[in-house]
Amino acid sequence: MKKNSVQVYPSILSGDFGKIAEESKRIEAAGADGIHIDIMDGHFVPNLTLGPKAVSSIRKATSLFLDVHLMIYSPYDYIETFIAAGADRITFHIEATEDVQETLDFIQRCGKKAGLAFRPETSFSMIPKYLGQCDLILLMTVNPGFGGQKFMPDVIEKVKLTRESCDRLSLSTHIQVDGGINEKTAAQCVEAGADVLVSGDYLFRQKDMAKAIASLKELR
Numbered sequence: 001m002k003k004n005s006v007q008v009y010p011s012i013l014s015g016d017f018g019k020i021a022e023e024s025k026r027i028e029a030a031g032a033d034g035i036h037i038d039i040m041d042g043h044f045v046p047n048l049t050l051g052p053k054a055v056s057s058i059r060k061a062t063s064l065f066l067d068v069h070l071m072i073y074s075p076y077d078y079i080e081t082f083i084a085a086g087a088d089r090i091t092f093h094i095e096a097t098e099d100v101q102e103t104l105d106f107i108q109r110c111g112k113k114a115g116l117a118f119r120p121e122t123s124f125s126m127i128p129k130y131l132g133q134c135d136l137i138l139l140m141t142v143n144p145g146f147g148g149q150k151f152m153p154d155v156i157e158k159v160k161l162t163r164e165s166c167d168r169l170s171l172s173t174h175i176q177v178d179g180g181i182n183e184k185t186a187a188q189c190v191e192a193g194a195d196v197l198v199s200g201d202y203l204f205r206q207k208d209m210a211k212a213i214a215s216l217k218e219l220r
Contacts, residue, residue, distance in 0.1 A: 006217050034088070036178070044072050088112060116134045141189070149180055
């Protein structure tokens with residue numbers, strides 16, 4: 001099984017929204033590879049969070065890679081808005097649109113990285129078709145919509161199958177996991193083949209975020 005170096009993206013959803021610029025700088029100082037920004041519309045998931053103005057504020061505060069995760073219906077309609085706000089990669093859910101390929105192609109035509117996300121209950125059979133069409137596959141390890149949820153271990157098998165498919169096709173597609181990621185669950189996911197870790201509550205609870213990030217990056 002191929003092993004890429006592990007990247008760590010703190011989820012700013014777990015930070016202080018009233019100090020979003022300061023939190024962005026804190027993440028950068030801690031040595032993260034980028035910032036994961038969850039966008040929720042209150043329809044695809046039962047919660048409302050940040051929008052393009054918040055992404056723009058984060059962009060002004062840091063030079064880190066901005067990993068924007070759209071948990072919204074009709075994501076195609078919002079691509080240009082979030083790119084203008086400063087997104088470096090836009091990941092959207094396969095369950096949120098019938099225009100999956102068109103949306104992936106549009107993001108890439110705009111010169112940005114494109115990711116495709118999958119809810120825990122979505123069948124692995126939906127993944128192989130798109131492996132060569134995107135930069136990243138995001139496998140949610142909790143039900144999307146809220147931070148602080150318990151990790152769902154059943155997704156580990158899906159991570160393993162996705163990595164095996166990438167290896168078989170000689171693809172460098174990244175596999176990202178998001179939800180309930182801490183030192184224990186991160187190790188399980190990396191063992192299965194994930195190479196991009198999104199972690200919110202775990203990292204923001206640490207007295208030394210830099211040390212925690214460094215520890216996750218050392219996983220093999």
